[in-house]
Amino acid sequence: MFKQAWAICKKDLNSEIRTRYAVNSLLMFIIVVISVIRFSLGEEKITSEMNAGLLWIIIFFSTSNGLSRVFVSEEERGTSLVLKLTACSQSVILGKLIFNTILTFIINFLIIFLYIIITGLEIKNTGLFSLIVTLGNLGLSSVLTIIAALISKANSKATLYPVLAFPLLLPLLLAAISATTLTIDGAPFGSISGEVQMIVSFTIVVVTASFLLFEFVWND
Amino acid sequence: MSGEFKIKAVNLTRKFDRRTIFENVNFEINSGSAIAITGKNGSGKSTLIKIISNLLSQSSGSIDLYENNNKVKRENIFRYIGFVSPYLNLYDEFSGFENLKLISNIRGEGHNNIDLVLQKVGLYQRRNDLLKIYSSGMKQRLKIAFAILHNPQILLMDEPTSNLDHDGVSIVDNITDEYKINKIVIIATNDEHERSLCSSDINLNDSSNQKINGE
Numbered sequence: 001m002f003k004q005a006w007a008i009c010k011k012d013l014n015s016e017i018r019t020r021y022a023v024n025s026l027l028m029f030i031i032v033v034i035s036v037i038r039f040s041l042g043e044e045k046i047t048s049e050m051n052a053g054l055l056w057i058i059i060f061f062s063t064s065n066g067l068s069r070v071f072v073s074e075e076e077r078g079t080s081l082v083l084k085l086t087a088c089s090q091s092v093i094l095g096k097l098i099f100n101t102i103l104t105f106i107i108n109f110l111i112i113f114l115y116i117i118i119t120g121l122e123i124k125n126t127g128l129f130s131l132i133v134t135l136g137n138l139g140l141s142s143v144l145t146i147i148a149a150l151i152s153k154a155n156s157k158a159t160l161y162p163v164l165a166f167p168l169l170l171p172l173l174l175a176a177i178s179a180t181t182l183t184i185d186g187a188p189f190g191s192i193s194g195e196v197q198m199i200v201s202f203t204i205v206v207v208t209a210s211f212l213l214f215e216f217v218w219n220d
Numbered sequence: 221m222s223g224e225f226k227i228k229a230v231n232l233t234r235k236f237d238r239r240t241i242f243e244n245v246n247f248e249i250n251s252g253s254a255i256a257i258t259g260k261n262g263s264g265k266s267t268l269i270k271i272i273s274n275l276l277s278q279s280s281g282s283i284d285l286y287e288n289n290n291k292v293k294r295e296n297i298f299r300y301i302g303f304v305s306p307y308l309n310l311y312d313e314f315s316g317f318e319n320l321k322l323i324s325n326i327r328g329e330g331h332n333n334i335d336l337v338l339q340k341v342g343l344y345q346r347r348n349d350l351l352k353i354y355s356s357g358m359k360q361r362l363k364i365a366f367a368i369l370h371n372p373q374i375l376l377m378d379e380p381t382s383n384l385d386h387d388g389v390s391i392v393d394n395i396t397d398e399y400k401i402n403k404i405v406i407i408a409t410n411d412e413h414e415r416s417l418c419s420s421d422i423n424l425n426d427s428s429n430q431k432i433n434g435e
Contacts (some may be wrong), residue, residue, distance in 0.1 A: 007325035011311075014322075018313040022320070078309035082366070084275055085298050085328045109253075219277070 001094065004087045008095025012070060015100070021073055022066040022103065029065055030111055038118045051121050051203050052180035055112065056173055062107050064162045067144040067162035070096045080152075084218070093149070093214040096209070100148075101141040108137055110138050124186025132183055135196065136154070136176040139203040143168050146210040149217045223288040223402055225251045225300070225373045227272060231281035240266050242424050244281070246266070254400035256415045257408040263407035266305070268393030268424065269376050271279050272406065285374070302367035304360075305378040310351055316362050317347040320369055327370055334369070341365045341391055349424060356383040361391065368395060375399050378408040382432050 017020060037054060046054075074080040083092050112133065115121060123129045144165055151160045179195035189196075226248065241264035249255050257265045270276035271283060274297040285292040285300065292300065320334045338344040341361040351359065360383045362386045367375060375396075381389045396397040396417045399405045407414050415421070 002330050004326055007322065007328075011326065015311065017312055078307055079311055079313070080273065080304070081303070081308040082310060082323065083326070085273070085301065085303050086323055088295060088298075093324075160223045219274070 001061055001088070001091050002093035003032040005094035005098060008083065008087060008092060009098040009102070012096070015104075022069045024065040026062055026107055027132070030058065030062055030107070030114065034114050034118050037115075041119065046119075048184040049177075051119070051183045051184055053066060055115055055180065056089045056136070056177050058111050058115070058161075059108055059136070060166075060169065060173060061162070062111060063140050063144055065102045066103065066107065066120070066146040066164050067141065068157065068161045070100055070145065070150065072157055075152040082204065087209075089215040089218045090211060091098065091217060093145070093210055096149070097142060097210070100145045101138060102123075104137045104144075105134075114218045121184070123184050125183045125188075128187070128189060128192060129180065129183040131196070132176060132179045132192065132199070133183070135199045135203070136172065139172045139199055139206065142203055142206045142210060143172070146206070146217075149214060153198040168206075172199060175199050175202075185197040226286040227283070227288075227374070227404065228286065229272075230273065231282040232268075232278050232283055232337065233280045234264060234271060235279045240250035244268065245422070245424070249404055249406065251404055252402050253420075253423060254396060254407070254418040255420055257406060257414075257422045257424065263422055263424040265410075265424060266307075266378050268422075269378050269406065269408045270304070272374075273303050273376050274298065275303075280327070286367065287373075294422035297368075299371045302370070302375045304363050304367045304376070304380050306308075306382060308363060308366075308380075310359070310362055310366060312352040313350065315348050315350050316343050316354070319351060319362065320365060321368060323369060329370060333371070337365045337369050340368070341416035342387060356389055357385055361388055364391065364395065368399075370389075370431060372403075374397075374404045374406070376406050376408075378407075379411070379414070380407060381411065383413055389413065401410050 006132050071080075074083065147161060147164050147168070150159045151164065154160050175198040176194040179192040179199075228248045230246055232245040235242045245268065248314065257268055259265050266302045266343050267276060271278050274294050285297055287300075303325050311322070315339065316320065317334060320337065321331055324331055324334065338347050341364050343358060343365065346354070346358065353360070354362065364380065367377070377392075384392065396407070405418070407418055409415060
C-alpha cells in the first residue's frame with residue numbers, strides 16, 4: 001500500500017511540476033495577501049495574538065485555495081478512473097495525503113518566510129513555533145484532503161471547499177493560533193502542551209476517519 | 221492470476237434516482253469467451269460495464285467474479301481488469317511512455333512490458349510525445365495499451381474502435397482474438413464489426429433477459 005501511495009504522490013508531484021496548477025495561483029495569492037497586510041499595517045507594531053491570527057488566516061486561505069486540486073483535477077480531467085482501476089482506495093487517499101502534506105509544508109514555509117521578512121515578526125521560541133506549525137500543517141492537510149475528495153464530484157466546488165473546511169478546522173485553528181501566540185512570546189513547552197495534545201488528537205481522529213470513510217467517497 | 225475465471229450476475233438492476241436503466245439482468249461468463257453488450261442508446265451498456273468493473277455499484281442483484289470458483293473480493297477486482305472507455309482519460313501532461321510507466325509504478329509492477337505494449341498498439345515511435353499533442357485515435361490506442369499493460373484476465377471495452385483508423389481497428393481485432401482464447405472479453409457496442417468479434421450477446425433491450433454462458 002505504501003509503495004502504491006508513494007507512486008501516486010510522485011505522479012502528483014511530477015504533474016504539479018509540469019502543469020503548476022496549484023503552485024502558481026498559490027504563490028500569487030500568498031504574495032498579494034502578505035503585501036496587503038504589510039501596506040495596511042504601515043509602521044504600526046502589532047501584538048503576537050494578531051500576528052498569530054493573521055498567519056493562520058493566510059495559511060488557511062492559501063491551503064484551502066490549493067489543496068483541493070488533488071481530487072478536483074482528477075475528476076475534471078476524467079483521470080480518476082485511471083486511479084480507480086490501478087490502486088486500492090487506501091493507497092489513493094494515502095498518496096494524496098502525502099502529496100498535500102508536502103504541498104502544505106512548502107506553502108507554509110513560504111508564507112512564514114515572507115511574513116517574517118515583510119512584517120519583521122520576531123519569534124522568541126523558534127523550536128516550539130516550528131513544532132506548532134508542523135503539527136498544524138499535518139492537521140490542515142488531513143482535513144483538506146478528505147474534504148477535497150468529498151467536494152470533487154460536486155458542482156460548486158470552489159464555494160463548498162472553504163465552507164465545509166472552516167467548521168471542521170475551527171478547533172485546530174483555535175488551538176494553533178493560541179499556541180503560536182505563546183511561542184512568539186517565548187513560552188515553554190509546558191504552556192502549550194494542551195494545544196499540542198489537541199492538535200495531535202484532532203489529526204489522528206481525522207486521518208483515521210478519512211481512511212475509514214474514503215472508500216465510500218471514492219467509489220460511487 | 222492464471223486460473224479459470226467466471227463472472228456471474230444475478231438479477232442485476234441499476235436505477236438512477238427513480239429511473240430504471242436495466243433490471244433483472246442475468247449472465248454467466250467464463251474464461252475463453254468474448255461477449256458483446258448491446259442495446260439502444262441509454263439502455264445501460266456503459267453502466268453495466270462500469271458495474272462489472274466495480275466502478276459503479278448496482279441498485280440490486282449481485283455480480284461476482286470467481287477465480288477457480290473462489291469469489292474475488294469486490295475491492296480487488298481492479299487487479300484482474302483491463303478497461304477501455306471513452307470517458308477514461310490518461311494524463312495529458314505526460315508522454316505515452318510516462319503514462320504507462322507511472323501506471324506500472326502505481327500497480328507496483330516493473331517497466332519491462334511497456335515497450336512491448338506500445339509496439340502492439342503502434343505507438344512505439346511516438347512514445348515520448350506528450351499526450352496533449354496526441355490525436356484522438358492515438359489517445360484511444362494508448363487507452364488500449366493501458367488496459368492490456370498488466371495482462372488482465374478480463375478485458376472490458378466500451379466502444380473500443382471509436383476514433384480508430386483501419387490499422388487501429390485491426391489492433392483491437394488482434395487483441396480481442398488473443399484474449400478470448402483463455403480470458404474474458406466484454407465489449408459494449410452497437411457496432412456490427414465489434415459485435416462480430418464476440419461469440420454471444422447480452423442485449424439490454426431484450427426483456428426476456430439474459431442467460432449467457434460464455435463458452
